[in-house]
Amino acid sequence: MSTVHVLASPSRYVQGKDALATLGPRLAELGAAPLLVADDVVWSIVGPAVSTSLAGVGTSVVREPFGTYATVAAVDSLVENIRAGGHDVVVGIGGGSTIDAVKAAGHLAQIRWVSIPTAASSDAPTSALSVIYTDDGAFLEYRFFPKNPDLVLIDTQVVANAPVAFLVGGIGDALATWVEARAVARGTGTTMAGGRPTHTGTALARLCWDLLWENSLQALDAVRAKTVTPALEAVVEANTLLSGLGFESGGLAAAHAIHNGLTSAPQTHGLTHGQKVNIGTLTQLVLEGAPAQEVEDFVVFTTKVGLPNTLTEIGLSTDSPELAAVAAAATVEGETIHAMPFPVTPDMLVDALRTIEGLSRRVRAAHGLPEPVLYVHA
Template sequence: MYTIPGPGKYVREAGLLEEVGSYIKEFGDSALFIGGKTALSVVETKVKNSLDNDKVENKGFEWYGGECSWSQVERLSQIVQEKKPQVIVAVGGGKAIDTVKAVAYAVKLPVLAIPTIAATCAPATPIAIMYDDEGTFIEISHRSKAPSVVLVDSDVIAKASHRFLVAGIGDTLAKWFESSVSVKKSQPTALNRSAVKLANELYHLLLEKGPSAVETIKQGRVDQSVNDVIDSIILISGSVSGYGGDDCRTAAAHAIYSGLTIFPEIHDTYHGEIVAFGILSQLVLEGRSEEEIRELIAFYQKVELPYTLEDMAVKDLTPEDWKRLGEVTVEIEDMANMPFAVTPDMVVHAVQGADQIGRKVKQQ
């Protein structure tokens, strides 16, 4: 048995960007930064100063390409081989960080992660979620390297749009709903039992502190509720996957997320926002009561998560669209983690059912 529980070190504090050089220095004397355009622009000045102070050679700042795709991984791997840094630093959100983790695996270099938003657990996991160049989900790849260090500057997180934190809450809620069903197919062990307990604690913590954290981050401030939610989204959520491994993976909520990405109009909706709707659909798929689903929607309303298809700009689907959604979704590997077989018709019924409940809530 072996598992990769997460990053080697996790540090979260205000003003941390000013100390980045000292953390890089533990792994090498030169660094190449790869990330999102906005993310790189946010960190560049402070990072350059820190590199100078700690005498770390700056090998430059490269855009990751906009999609976590194999073509971008290949392109960036060639750039790394040309520039020959000793350390790679991933900067930005989930797609950027996953891309760089895949590059680090390919070129066999240590990777540090600087998330500039708290929207997914990508900085704290050893896997990469891969898409094609148009943004349609392809696979969950293990050709990816867990960061040696995750550096979270809470000042940077606070300056980002509150929607990113909301999306992170949606993605993290799924840890409980998905791990609690995916683990049913496995023999109970110390690791998977602990992972599910941790996921349940995350769920309750987000219910308790999520609304306050969102209101605080809207004001560009950080308090303990914000810190707790940041840590939950990035580190603790990633630890559920780390401890639970293949027993506690994503399930129908993420499969439905991936299926919905076939519709281009949804690409302006963030990953965790779509996953949140996927949770509602999974609950319908499981046969949960409408009352239970409405209770979760009530929380969604407090933190501004979407709970209808129209909230995500998806509307006027044709019968052919629905057929394609069902067929694509059941082929997503996440769906195989459900404790029962799922057909395309069941997916369509679940998504339509969740949307119908959401629309009824809106009409009240």
Template sequence: MTIRAFGAPHRYIQGPGALDQLGPMLAIYGRRAFVVADRIVAGLLKDRLTAATADHLEAITFGDFGGECTAAEIDRMTAAATAAGSDVVIGLGGGKAIDTAKGVRIARGGGLIIMPTIASNDSPTSRLAILYTADHVLSEVRLMATNPDAVIVDTEIIVQAPVRFFVAGIGDALTKKFEAEQCYRTGGLNFYKARPPELALAIADRCYQVIRAQGEKATADVRARTATEAVESVVEATILMSGLGFESGGLSLAHSLTRGFSAIPELAAALHGEQVAYGLLAQLVVERRPADFLSDFRGFYQRLGLPLKLADLGFTGDRGAALRTIAERTIAEAPYIRQIEAELDVAKLTAALEQVEAAI
């Protein structure tokens, strides 16, 4: 009998004005904070963070994050955090800044609080730090010993970001139900090197239900820069439920395809959620889902603005060659490519991708 395991942040706080909860939360973990944030994000939020933490910290130092989560950038931010004498790190911004903050925590220890400013993926809750090369090719995955100490999501900030990020977060979250189910059925392992518990599958399924029920309204509300109840529910799905669903539930083909996409510069430049949303279409084809199910899915994608073709991800080159490259790299390199019931090889995966491209 195989061990089951589930993990999560110690605390998750979400809602309008949630940034104001940062000070009391920081005080639990340290007195000298180091913030990993780029200049744009720091310029927008530095004063608010400083005011929110003034009564709870001895010092707060802002690192000038360079924009890509590379090994060199983690080393640079780690050196800056050490020079500041920090005992708690704050990851403020998008997934790259968040993962760099995780890298600093891996190197130095101490507390870690994540504050996403966009809801484009589910990285805030997880132990994973995804590293890239300087030219944006995925290079390695590093793991923290535990999940972040706290995740604080201020939805008033989230709705100010371009709607493309919000839609990408929906794309990322949509995959989790289907990937967790495949991982479970094939005897695969989650990111704790254990079997997915029933709870993880329940969370992934609820994540999907919320997005299908409220995703379109929430997207319209974000376009209007309004943090409605629909937005709150979808943000909880795309950050919290999606994060718990993938880390404790496991991944499958949809996320495996990012290895292939990273080999093609035009596709590598797409947002993670856009990439895996396309990957989910391929997974559903491989699963032999009925035509009406696939048609319904494509309609939902179209209404939200999620990618249906490589062209929607920015690709303009030789499509046939690109599909084979994607399949080859995915089969050769993706760590969870075998966590799917269908037997896959390069030819079969290429055929599935061709079917996605041919769909009307």
């Protein structure tokens, strides 16, 4: 057991309406020749604002398109382009995979890196690690870096203009933060930051949870209206900053390991990271024998948010043979599920996964909430 406690964080975090207008001078403090990485859809949305801000400080705009996943090939290609162009800072603009690829490439190229998420859909932007996937979108590995991003900048008007499903997914990812951090604190496991959790990291994970329960439904209303409100600002901060600090310095446990296992099931492809994490969180609550009222409240709340809490909603069933493969992948050596305060076997995990189906259906029926709808990957 480690006796060293570690807290990790980005050098600077900037959030607010029209924050993109401040990018130029902030980026100029980090480098003179940035490489901007964004897919075509994202660039069509934020490209004009980014270009205007950079032009204001005389910085050239060089943009590299991006595909779907942060794969080994995608990262290596970015490294080649960074070196060929003589870039001294690389900027990931868009979703979690774009930002993860940029972090990995910036590390390999030994330059600074910046995260500019265009939706509050995950906590990837703040962390010193990347999730690398196969070409088919299955989890491959974590890559860890000696530092966090030099700058994280998120424009809440851009978040408000994004599809509501992105914010829903971010809430699902962030809700796991406290459930996992408290499990790690109870046990002897280490965090992604490389030591035991600090009291600060665990407290930030709890603050993330509290802000989400208080503000999520109103924040979703704001996004549907494409407006920026205090509730939206609170949820963006929870999804992006607090969840990032909380998971990295508070610890990951079963929920994210289950997410990684679910990526091996083809039926779940097309779902967001946060949707699969939410299944992991509920399954972790069952695994640890959480109080019945807490489990019931979680099912009710996540149903209202629009997150899946049954196997049906991720394309699986209690009879799916893939559950065994999911459990096996989630419990391999080195997975975060081993930070739980008790041993977890594949059989235990299969039982917990099967349990959430009837549990959630019962709770939803008791509260007059909709029955689950089968997810079918297109």
